[in-house]
Amino acid sequence: xxxxxxxxxxxxxxxxxxxxxxxxxxxxxxxxxxxxxxxxxxxxxxxxxxxxxxxxxxxxxxxxxxxxxxxxxxxxxxxxxxxxxxxxxxxxxxxxxxxxxxxxxxxxxxxxxxxxxxxxxxxxxxxxxxxxxxxxxxxxxxxxxxxxxxxxxxxxxxxxxxxxxxxxxxxxxxxxxxxxxxxxxxxxxxxxxxxxxxxxxxxxxxxxxxxxxxxxxxxxxxxxxxxxxxxxxxxxxxxxxxxxxxxxxxxxxxxxxxxxxxxxxxxxxxxxxxxxxxxxxxxxxxxxxxxxxxxxxxxxxxxxxxxxxxxxxxxxxxxxxxxxxxxxxxxxxxxxxxxxxxxxxxxxxxxxxxxxxxxxxxxxxxxxxxxxxxxxxxxxxxxxxxxx
Amino acid sequence: xxxxxxxxxxxxxxxxxxxxxxxxxxxxxxxxxxxxxxxxxxxxxxxxxxxxxxxxxxxxxxxxxxxxxxxxxxxxxxxxxxxxxxxxxxxxxxxxxxxxxxxxxxxxxxxxxxxxxxxxxxxxxxxxxxxxxxxxxxxxxxxxxxxxxxxxxxxxxxxxxxxxxxxxxxxxxxxxxxxxxxxxxxxxxxxxxxxxxxxxxxxxxxxxxxxxxxxxxxxxxxxxxxxxxxxxxxxxxxxxxxxxxxxxxxxxxxxxxxxxxxxxxxxxxxxxxxxxxxxxxxxxxxxxxxxxxxxxxxxxxxxxxxxxxxxxxxxxxxxxxxxxxxxxxxxxxxxxxxxxxxxxxxxxxxxxxxxxxxxxxxxxxxxxxxxxxxxxxxxxxxxxxxxx
Numbered sequence: 052x053x054x055x056x057x058x059x060x061x062x063x064x065x066x067x068x069x070x071x072x073x074x075x076x077x078x079x080x081x082x083x084x085x086x087x088x089x090x091x092x093x094x095x096x097x098x099x100x101x102x103x104x105x106x107x108x109x110x111x112x113x114x115x116x117x118x119x120x121x122x123x124x125x126x127x128x129x130x131x132x133x134x135x136x137x138x139x140x141x142x143x144x145x146x147x148x149x150x151x152x153x154x155x156x157x158x159x160x161x162x163x164x165x166x167x168x169x170x171x172x173x174x175x176x177x178x179x180x181x182x183x184x185x186x187x188x189x190x191x192x193x194x195x196x197x198x199x200x201x202x203x204x205x206x207x208x209x210x211x212x213x214x215x216x217x218x219x220x221x222x223x224x225x226x227x228x229x230x231x232x233x234x235x236x237x238x239x240x241x242x243x244x245x246x247x248x249x250x251x252x253x254x255x256x257x258x259x260x261x262x263x264x265x266x267x268x269x270x271x272x273x274x275x276x277x278x279x280x281x282x283x284x285x286x287x288x289x290x291x292x293x294x295x296x297x298x299x300x301x302x303x304x305x306x307x308x309x310x311x312x313x314x315x316x317x318x319x320x321x322x323x324x325x326x327x328x329x330x331x332x333x334x335x336x337x338x339x340x341x342x343x344x345x346x347x348x349x350x351x352x353x354x355x356x357x358x359x360x361x362x363x364x365x366x367x368x369x370x371x372x373x374x375x376x377x378x379x380x381x382x383x384x385x386x387x388x389x390x391x392x393x394x395x396x397x398x399x400x401x402x403x404x405x406x407x408x409x410x411x412x413x414x415x416x417x418x419x420x421x422x423x424x425x426x427x428x429x430x431x432x433x434x435x436x437x438x439x
Numbered sequence: 440x441x442x443x444x445x446x447x448x449x450x451x452x453x454x455x456x457x458x459x460x461x462x463x464x465x466x467x468x469x470x471x472x473x474x475x476x477x478x479x480x481x482x483x484x485x486x487x488x489x490x491x492x493x494x495x496x497x498x499x500x501x502x503x504x505x506x507x508x509x510x511x512x513x514x515x516x517x518x519x520x521x522x523x524x525x526x527x528x529x530x531x532x533x534x535x536x537x538x539x540x541x542x543x544x545x546x547x548x549x550x551x552x553x554x555x556x557x558x559x560x561x562x563x564x565x566x567x568x569x570x571x572x573x574x575x576x577x578x579x580x581x582x583x584x585x586x587x588x589x590x591x592x593x594x595x596x597x598x599x600x601x602x603x604x605x606x607x608x609x610x611x612x613x614x615x616x617x618x619x620x621x622x623x624x625x626x627x628x629x630x631x632x633x634x635x636x637x638x639x640x641x642x643x644x645x646x647x648x649x650x651x652x653x654x655x656x657x658x659x660x661x662x663x664x665x666x667x668x669x670x671x672x673x674x675x676x677x678x679x680x681x682x683x684x685x686x687x688x689x690x691x692x693x694x695x696x697x698x699x700x701x702x703x704x705x706x707x708x709x710x711x712x713x714x715x716x717x718x719x720x721x722x723x724x725x726x727x728x729x730x731x732x733x734x735x736x737x738x739x740x741x742x743x744x745x746x747x748x749x750x751x752x753x754x755x756x757x758x759x760x761x762x763x764x765x766x767x768x769x770x771x772x773x774x775x776x777x778x779x780x781x782x783x784x785x786x787x788x789x790x791x792x793x794x795x796x797x798x799x800x801x802x803x804x805x806x807x808x809x810x811x812x813x814x815x816x817x818x819x820x821x822x823x824x825x826x827x
Contacts, residue, residue: 080782355817378814381807394468394799394826396814399807403788407800411782412793414802419769419787426766426784429743438782 061227062189063196064113065263066167068155070148071101071119071127071174074439076427077340077420080411081388084439089174090126093338093388094347095362100338101174102130107181108172111188116159117174118142118151137292143304148260149280149315150307153273156266157288165267168195171312172261177347179334187331190228191263197225199327200272200320201263202234204256206332210246213339213421215239215258215313218249223327234326237318256330259337262312272316272325280308280315340420341404345386351379358383359397386417411438449615450577451584452501453651454555456543458536459489459507459515459562462827464815465728465808468799469776472827477562478514481726481776482735483750488726489562490518495569496560499576504547505562506530506539525680531692536648537668537703538695541661544654545676553655556583559700560649565735567722575719578616579651585613587715588660588708589651590622592644594720598634601727601809603627603646603701606637611715622714625706644718647725650700660704660713668696668703728808729792733774739767746771747785774805799826 075088082088089101096103105115116138119127124141131139140155152171159169170188178184184203191201204217216238223231237258241249249255262269274281283303290299320326336343348360359379377387382397389395389407397405404420406413415423430438463476470476477489484491493503504526507515512529519527528543540559547557558576566572579589592605604626611619625646629637637643650657662669671691678687708714724731736748747767765775770785777783777795785793792808794801803811818826 080784378817380810380814389800393797394818394823396468396799396801396803398801398803398810398814400791400802400804403791403802405800405802409781411784412795412800413784413786414788414791414793415784415786416788422768422786426768426786429766430782435782 062111062192063168065111065170065188065192065195066159066163066266067105067108067112067115068152068159068169068171069101069104069108069115069117069174070151070155070171071117071123072142072145072148072151073175075175075338077423078338078344079423079427080408080413080438081390081406085122087123087175088338090123090130093344093362094177095349099130100177101127103177104172104174105131105134107178107184108188110181110185111192112170114138114159114163116140116155118155119174120145140291143300145309146304146307147309147311149273149277149310149312150284150304152262152312153270153280153284154287156269157284158291160266160270161288161292163266165265165270167266168192168263169266169269170195170261170263173259173337175338176259177334177336177338179336180332183331183333187230187329187333188263190230190329191261193228194223194225194231194327194329195263195265195268197223198268198325199223199225199231199264200268200316200325201231201327201329202317203259203261203263204232204328204330205259205335206330207246207250207255207257210243210250211257212240212243212246214337216241216246216249216255217258217328219254219256219328219330225327228329230329230331231327232330233324234321234328236321237313256328257335258313259335260313262317269316272320276319277308277310277315280310283307340423341386341406341415342417342420344388345384345404345417348386348388355379356387356397358385360384360386362386362388450499450580451556453499453558453576453580453583454547454551454654455493455496455500455503456540456547456557456559457489457492457496457503457505457562458539458543458559459505459511460530460533460536460539461563463563463726465811466726466732467811467815468796468801468826469778469794473510475511475563476726478511478518481732481750482565483737487518488565489515491565492560492562493519493522495566495572496576498569498573499580500558502526502547502551504528504543506543507562508533528679531688533697534692534695535697535699537661537665537698537700538672538692540650540700541658541668541672542675544657545672546679548654548658549676549680551654553653553658555654556580556651557654557657558583558649558651561647561725563726564647565722565724565726567724568720571719571721575618575717575721576651578618578717579649581616582611582613582619582715582717583651583653583656585611586656586713587611587613587619587652588656588704588713589619589715589717590705591647591649591651592620592716592718593647593723594718595638595643595645598631598638599645600628600631600634602725604629604634604637604643605646605716607642607644607716607718613715616717618717618719619715620718621712622709622716624709625701644716645723646701647723648701650705657704660708664707665696665698665703668698671695728811729774729794729803730805730808732776733772733792733805736774736776743767744775744785746773748772748774750774750776
């Protein structure tokens with residue numbers, strides 16, 4: 052391994068961007084439209100996923116900017132008292148990740164200069180090994196200073212079909228960033244056989260959607276590749292710190308192109324040889340479903356729910372409540388997530404997932420985690436928006 | 440088979456006694472101290488178990504007397520508007536089945552004479568084939584007129600270890616009761632091997648605790664076998680229809696011996712050759728646990744919960760509510776009992792039991808049905824009387 056600590060010493064602090072959107076339908080009924088995944092403490096740490104994301108970035112970021120939907124602005128502000136209100140950007144409506152990250156980058160460029168290094172990190176992921184994450188971000192910042200668009204390449208611990216992959220090529224040879232490699236391309240979520248082939252080569256990493264670049268580099272790529280979108284973003288950013296912000300935002304935002312940063316910038320720039328990746332093994336998880344959650348929630352070692360993973364009183368910034376209301380007998384490996392305070396008893400049901408909320412109860416297994424989205428789709432089709 | 444219809448034509452109507460006690464802890468959290476099993480509609484018929492019991496007896500009974508705990512008197516009265524209040528007997532405290540049935544028999548003897556045939560039937564059982572039950576009761580009534588203490592012998596459909604057994608001997612040769620046989624003895628709940636041996640002989644029936652006898656015969660046996668208990672019961676019965684009832688009841692009842700009618704009368708009288716049985720196959724069930732309930736609740740043939748058995752809105756006399764709030768995908772053979780009105784979603788969990796109540800949720804399997812009592816014992820040990 053390279054000496055990450057030494058590499059980090061000369062790296063610039065980044066301006067972190069946290070796009071906080073997406074309901075997390077695969078975690079229904081815990082996660083809802085009005086209580087999305089990033090606002091929940093899903094891993095029993097006492098802080099929500101977005102709080103964890105912000106805290107994790109403190110060691111490498113000089114500022115943190117959050118872009119979220121207007122509906123979630125108040126909750127985000129309440130959960131993140133350390134983020135000044137001028138760095139909480141509210142989207143009037145969802146316009147996908149390029150508009151969100153682009154706007155934040157443009158606002159940061161105007162506030163801190165186009166040489167500022169920005170880094171975008173999803174609000175709802177977990178990382179077990181924070182020092183490894185910090186070292187990777189520091190290398191990415193040095194690569195970004197050198198002009199690269201950099202993505203963090205998460206070590207693929209299995210042939211997952213739930214993630215896109217990054218294919219790494221030759222080293223980038225940037226001083227202080229010894230792990231940097233050119234990106235030969237990005238792939239969509241593969242089938243299982245393809246994923247296994249990827250793993251066998253040793254050159255593929257999971258794409259966690261973490262991008263680091265100089266603000267000016269990012270915005271220049273955008274201006275070249277998506278000029279209309281770039282222009283709209285620049286108009287809004289120019290008005291952001293003025294009295295005209297709301298008027299311009301309401302006029303321009305609805306017309307912005309809906310496109311992911313992956314398609315708008317990462318893929319075409321990679322094809323032109325301008326993207327680098329910093330591979331890292333850091334215990335990353337996107338908390339994508341109940342199968343992931345079973346692995347993230349600590350198993351009770353003693354007490355009435357010993358052997359089961361318990362999230363009692365899952366909620367927002369208030370943290371987790373005691374697990375005293377859950378009893379699990381002969382139910383090892385089960386996950387109970389309850390927001391009701393009811394007594395929940397599991398009797399002789401190992402490996403089950405029980406999600407208990409005031410208006411909906413889900414009983415399933417980790418193997419069905421990806422099917423939960425279908426339940427939510429069914430509720431929407433039924434017109435049960437109250438349960439979404 | 441004998442001609443039960445012809446036999447029934449000459450049989451006397453009985454005075455039915457329904458002892459309604461017992462919480463049904465193996466059906467927790469549906470069944471509670473204050474909402475015991477017999478007050479619940481557990482089979483989706485639109486009537487509670489005690490309402491079903493009373494309705495089933497109408498064809499063979501001229502009166503129905505219910506003996507229940509003081510705490511349940513109001514609920515019983517509300518559920519049974521057809522039973523006059525003078526036939527609702529309230530026990531100040533539980534004194535087991537002999538005191539309850541003995542008191543009712545003694546009150547009936549004073550009201551209708553000692554020749555009146557009484558029959559005792561538990562409040563919380565189900566019978567699918569009511570004509571077969573009626574025919575058996577009519578034969579039992581004729582045997583009772585002839586002086587026998589008669590028990591209904593339920594056809595053992597499997598080597599159950601949950602019931603006591605009746606061993607039948609030679610025919611009793613009473614006109615109109617062609618199926619009657621002497622009882623050679625009663626057995627406690629056997630182990631599985633013993634139960635299988637019983638079944639192989641063809642002479643054993645399940646003891647469903649249904650006893651039919653002339654009131655005078657029952658009380659004479661009691662006076663001989665348990666004179667103190669008999670005397671106490673007679674003193675209370677003598678005061679029952681007088682202004683002294685409450686005073687005598689409060690003074691005498693607490694001192695009555697706690698003993699089951701099986702031990703007090705059935706076993707010793709059988710040993711002396713005085714008990715007969717009418718064997719019958721009638722689709723009987725004691726709704727003893729969730730394993731039984733899975734077999735009794737109709738499986739949804741279509742709709743969002745197709746393949747699962749659903750009891751939505753389990754409650755008292757109000758009957759069942761619509762099953763529309765339950766969704767079951769890939770969960771055939773599961774049972775959902777919900778009293779909350781919440782959306783309950785089962786996803787890929789066949790053969791599960793989910794019991795959803797406002798303050799407690801149980802997730803288990805039919806195979807764990809007998810272990811539910813242990814959960815209740817645990818709650819009691821915890822001091823969680825509010826959940827019992």
